[in-house]
Amino acid sequence: MASIQEIQSAIIEDFSFLPQWDERYAYLIELGQKMEPLPEAYRTEENNVRGCQSTVWLHRECRDGVMYLQSDSNSLIVKGLSALLMQVFSGQPAGEVVKADLAFFEETGLSKHLSSQRTNGLMAMIEKIKAFAAECASGKK
Amino acid sequence: MTLDIKKIRADFPILRLTINGNPLVYLDNAATTQKPQCVIDAITAYYTSTNSNIHRGTHHLSNLATEAHEAARKTVQAFIHAEHDHEIIFTSGTTESINLVAYSFGEAFVHPGDDVIVTEMDHHSNFVPWQMLCKRRGANFRVVPIDENGELRLDVLEGLLSDKTRLVAFNHVSNSLGTINPARKIIRMAHDAGAAVLVDAAQSVQHIEHDVQALDADFYAFSGHKIYGPTGIGVLYGKETWLDAMPPFQGGGEMIDLVTIEKTTFNKLPFKFEAGTPNIVGPIGMAAALDYLNALDFADIKAHEDEVFNYGHQKLLGIDGLTIYGSAEHHTSILSFNIEGVHHYDLGTLLDTQGVAVRTGHHCTQPIMTALGIEGNVRASLALYNTKEDIDSLVSAIHKAMKILGK
Numbered sequence: 424m425a426s427i428q429e430i431q432s433a434i435i436e437d438f439s440f441l442p443q444w445d446e447r448y449a450y451l452i453e454l455g456q457k458m459e460p461l462p463e464a465y466r467t468e469e470n471n472v473r474g475c476q477s478t479v480w481l482h483r484e485c486r487d488g489v490m491y492l493q494s495d496s497n498s499l500i501v502k503g504l505s506a507l508l509m510q511v512f513s514g515q516p517a518g519e520v521v522k523a524d525l526a527f528f529e530e531t532g533l534s535k536h537l538s539s540q541r542t543n544g545l546m547a548m549i550e551k552i553k554a555f556a557a558e559c560a561s562g563k564k
Numbered sequence: 565m566t567l568d569i570k571k572i573r574a575d576f577p578i579l580r581l582t583i584n585g586n587p588l589v590y591l592d593n594a595a596t597t598q599k600p601q602c603v604i605d606a607i608t609a610y611y612t613s614t615n616s617n618i619h620r621g622t623h624h625l626s627n628l629a630t631e632a633h634e635a636a637r638k639t640v641q642a643f644i645h646a647e648h649d650h651e652i653i654f655t656s657g658t659t660e661s662i663n664l665v666a667y668s669f670g671e672a673f674v675h676p677g678d679d680v681i682v683t684e685m686d687h688h689s690n691f692v693p694w695q696m697l698c699k700r701r702g703a704n705f706r707v708v709p710i711d712e713n714g715e716l717r718l719d720v721l722e723g724l725l726s727d728k729t730r731l732v733a734f735n736h737v738s739n740s741l742g743t744i745n746p747a748r749k750i751i752r753m754a755h756d757a758g759a760a761v762l763v764d765a766a767q768s769v770q771h772i773e774h775d776v777q778a779l780d781a782d783f784y785a786f787s788g789h790k791i792y793g794p795t796g797i798g799v800l801y802g803k804e805t806w807l808d809a810m811p812p813f814q815g816g817g818e819m820i821d822l823v824t825i826e827k828t829t830f831n832k833l834p835f836k837f838e839a840g841t842p843n844i845v846g847p848i849g850m851a852a853a854l855d856y857l858n859a860l861d862f863a864d865i866k867a868h869e870d871e872v873f874n875y876g877h878q879k880l881l882g883i884d885g886l887t888i889y890g891s892a893e894h895h896t897s898i899l900s901f902n903i904e905g906v907h908h909y910d911l912g913t914l915l916d917t918q919g920v921a922v923r924t925g926h927h928c929t930q931p932i933m934t935a936l937g938i939e940g941n942v943r944a945s946l947a948l949y950n951t952k953e954d955i956d957s958l959v960s961a962i963h964k965a966m967k968i969l970g971k
Contacts, residue, residue, distance in 0.1 A: 444584065444917050445917075445964070445968050448913075448914060448917070448968050449968050449970075452968065452969065452970065476908065476909045476924060476925045476926075476939075476940055477907060477909045497907055498907040498909045498910050499907065499910050499969060500907075500909065500910045500913055500914075501909065536913075543909055
């Protein structure tokens with residue numbers, strides 16, 4: 424499996440082929456729609472990450488120190504952004520997830536969605552992934 | 565006389581900006597309005613040639629600054645037709661104005677078992693402070709619901725009013741729906757029951773005529789930044805008799821008369837409610853904005869905003885699957901809407917990318933959103949400088965967004 428760094432580089436490259444903003448958003452939305460549907464059973468209160476405006480569901484599993492993630496959102500753009508996070512983090516060793524930075528948001532021009540406004544739940548989602556990764560890496564999960 | 569919108573637009577330098585290569589289309593005026601050059605100039609001039617602390621210095625600049633600050637109080641007094649200038653308290657904004665009354669009026673006049681009434685369409689700023697007061701004082705928090713048009717159920721208010729009602733707080737205009745509430749009628753009903761009334765005028769004072777004496781409001785609150793003035797300055801008007809009978813809100817400098825270890829006596833109005841060095845330049849900037857509006861006619865402003873609103877209403881309804889929220893008979897220029905199958909965050913984001921600034925979400929009015937059965941919506945709110953061209957830009961940006969969203 425490719426490393427977190429390699430996957431981020433591939434994402435940055437994919438977006439570099441899409442200079443127009445509308446193409447970038449259309450691509451982002453397509454990524455979200457291509458994600459495997461989140462099973463109903465995973466839409467639990469515990470998996471619900473509330474943003475001020477949109478809701479994200481985040482299912483987390485830890486097996487032998489490796490993170491497995493699935494997500495969904497009622498906003499297509501947030502769903503697309505979460506699909507990128509799934510690509511980067513799901514299937515990775517938890518120890519690597521703890522250390523990872525998310526440079527690709529800046530490089531793809533999507534970082535405004537990470538603003539401090541908490542509007543879309545994306546920041547809260549990243550915090551939950553990181554916190555879970557720390558537990559997974561330390562063998563608590 | 566009609567407004568010269570071209571000239572008005574030229575007075576607001578920010579409207580010349582481009583965002584992502586598109587001319588800015590600013591439709592988030594219920595959140596904050598843009599500032600005309602005269603307001604920016606007044607603030608710059610104050611810091612360039614007047615700045616000093618007020619009400620205490622013996623020197624030249626202090627006297628100049630005090631005069632400018634107090635002249636602004638008189639401008640506000642005249643603008644809302646208050647009887648006395650000491651009935652004008654400067655605050656940081658509508659929220660602080662309301663919290664001041666909730667605290668000081670609450671301390672003096674709200675007791676266990678009393679009722680305080682607000683409405684389902686109030687902004688959280690005119691909802692939560694009263695909820696907190698009721699909890700603190702053991703009083704009952706009563707809420708008047710809205711009907712399907714987004715108008716207040718005055719029949720329910722009638723039933724709630726009693727000799728236990730101490731205060732009724734309501735917004736003159738809803739920030740989510742634009743509904744203009746029948747303020748005079750509500751105030752008369754409350755007064756007949758012996759209750760005081762606070763009017764949240766944050767969304768009305770920039771759009772419609774305002775006269776606190778004609779309304780007979782006991783308290784009246786608004787913010788400078790929503791009426792083309794600076795942020796961080798607001799107004800609380802209170803009838804002298806109420807303000808005199810209320811204890812101070814915050815302690816500190818300026819609000820005192822005499823301080824000893826045993827006790828403190830308080831300054832007279834309005835200073836009793838203005839602890840500490842105030843926002844000195846805020847009122848000066850706000851007064852420049854009020855002077856700007858004084859040169860226009862509110863009937864003309866309303867007529868212009870209504871015309872653009874009606875055009876926008878008709879254009880938006882032409883979009884498949886679009887629902888507009890609020891159909892009150894009397895309203896200001898707020899277009900709140902959703903499009904079937906489209907999340908408001910997605911639409912707002914894709915409009916922003918095209919230079920169109922709108923607000924999305926619950927607009928700090930979660931009880932209304934609950935009543936409407938939605939999580940949030942998109943709000944385009946107009947001001948005096950908006951035009952039909954802005955609406956055309958909004959509509960074409962919506963069409964482009966829908967295409968990207970695959971709708």
